Amino acid sequence: MNTSTDTTGAAKAAPAGGTGTPGPGWFKRRVIGTKADVVPRITFAVVAFLLIVVAPGMLTAFRLDLLAKYLVFAIVAVGIALAWGRGGMLVLGQGLFFGLGGYVMAMHLQLADAGPGEKPMFMSLTGASDLPGLWEPFRSPVFTLVMVVALPMAVATLLGLLVFRSRVRGPYFAILTQALAAAFVILLVGQQDLTGGTNGLTVSTFFGLDLAKNSDKLTLYFIVLAVLLVVFLIARQMVKSRYGQLLVAVRDGEDRVRFLGYSPTTVKVVAFATAAGMAGVAGALFVPIVGIISPTSLGIVPSIEMVIWVAVGGRVSMAGAIAGALLVNFAKTELSEAMPSGWLYAQGLLFILVVAFAPRGLAGVGDWWRENRDRFDRFRPGARTAAPASGAAAGEGA
């Protein structure tokens, strides 16, 4: 949490009378920001330019599709960074929430493909007579869009209330979430008539977009990008708010928080449910991009991979988590094309290296530079003195 930014920003914004009021210095204050903001904001602008302009213009349809998939994974990663990096909850079963969102969306898309009153294709193959009652409400696009977020959040809230109240934490919590993801897969496979079993559910359209058409896939790419931006902004606002500090406080000293009059259960449930909602949204967007959702995308292995992206990118940093998801998945695609079995070992090694030597991940490199730059500045004329906020606090900027 970069407080030096918070306090100076607040002090400057106050006299102007609210945010966004144009006035003298408005551009400098809102767009350029304080000195500490400059590097992150330039990075943000460059990355945004690359993703919005360069990538759609330069990449082949196939590559852009892959990028869209990585961006979907980045949405999950932001949630994990919030729950794990900030809240200390090692969520090893995000595949569960990813799957809930994905299946909710796939059910709706299959019904939409089938047409009014019709059953999805796989059901006529298995010979089911009527559309199961569980499917019926997902004909409604509005209900579906609500459930994509609400269902994972509701499940996470219930689970969190149960688990955090009985003070289950650390590895016990991690293993529990993982077990639930595994159980969900077993359920999906077992209920073949309802879920398509191991084959999963395939889709070919997305709210009127034809997923075989490149122009429509481009639209989908921009939808994913927009959703990622919204998710990132939500997470950043949470991290920078008092709640975000409280979350870190719960991570580092749950008892102290309790004796300050807060319920750590509530604090944790909010972050856990938010992460679940983000995973749900990602699952829902994964479906049209890949064209299919099946148990293989959300079991134990995918759930662990999701955590690895975040570990590599930097778990306390939302931007780091996004970078981690993009880079690790890019590497996975490249390397598994070259040597399919090698990737598993490479990924394992990468994870161990990061955990052992760079607990703050890639984002930690930026922090390291910020903390040590006065050493380099000595060699420049007009060297600045060391910024007062450094160490742990500076290491947790959004």
Add this chain to the structure above:
Amino acid sequence: MSTDTATAAPTRRDPTAPWPILQIRGLGVTFGGFQALTDVDLDARQGEVHFLIGPNGAGKTTLVDIITGLTKPTTGSVRFDDVELTGHKEHRIVHLGVGRSFQAATVFEALTVAENLDIAASFRMGLRGLLRQARGRRPEVAEALEVTGLHDVADRPAGALAHGQKQWLEIGMLLTQKPRLLLLDEPVAGMSPDERTRTGDLVRYVAKDCTVLVVEHDMDFMRRFADRVTVLHEGKVLKADATVAEVQADPVVQEVYIGRAKDDRNSVSRAAAATDTTTEETA
């Protein structure tokens, strides 16, 4: 132990506030067959600094844990301002006006000093308010920074503070919550004589609007800052609600506690050092 500090000890028995805001009756707790507290009674009146002393393992921390809801008692009751505290969740008890510190200072090391205070001060805020960014500095936070002497390090991470400063930060965090009863578990452990004096002054400042129960080993610190004293020994009250002079004159207390402290060279040298009046500001 020098006699001049003993005679100078504040023995303010306040007759205008006889009503005990904290009433503990018949409190007992067992941990798997071990009787940690037995039939403990304790009264603390509004605005007094009440010391709870006793040798290691006497049950002092356990008593604080019970008052604040961390440990459930086997028998007895804890009434604060005529509300029964036992059975409430920890955070509910805080909302009833009871704050506590821990034997080892616990502050949030990843957050800055000001953020630590701000979080403490925001404890009555709803989730919606918490989700907004903190703007400016609340008056309670500014006051706490002032009285704890942490003003100059407000934007430093709390993890970078010295041991004594962490204790003050923790007390400052409690101060922002405007509690009516404050329980401090060994607030001067590991502090230099000057830091002890400053902590004592801070406790006195807090006690302006608040009852303070201080768990402490240090006899000299008790002499200088206690209004009333309760002595605990092996889970039982040895001397209830006495003055410092009464405690010092009591032969039984001398035997089990002060006698022991006298033998302890460390304690004697610390007490001697504490009377030294050099003030070396550390903050």
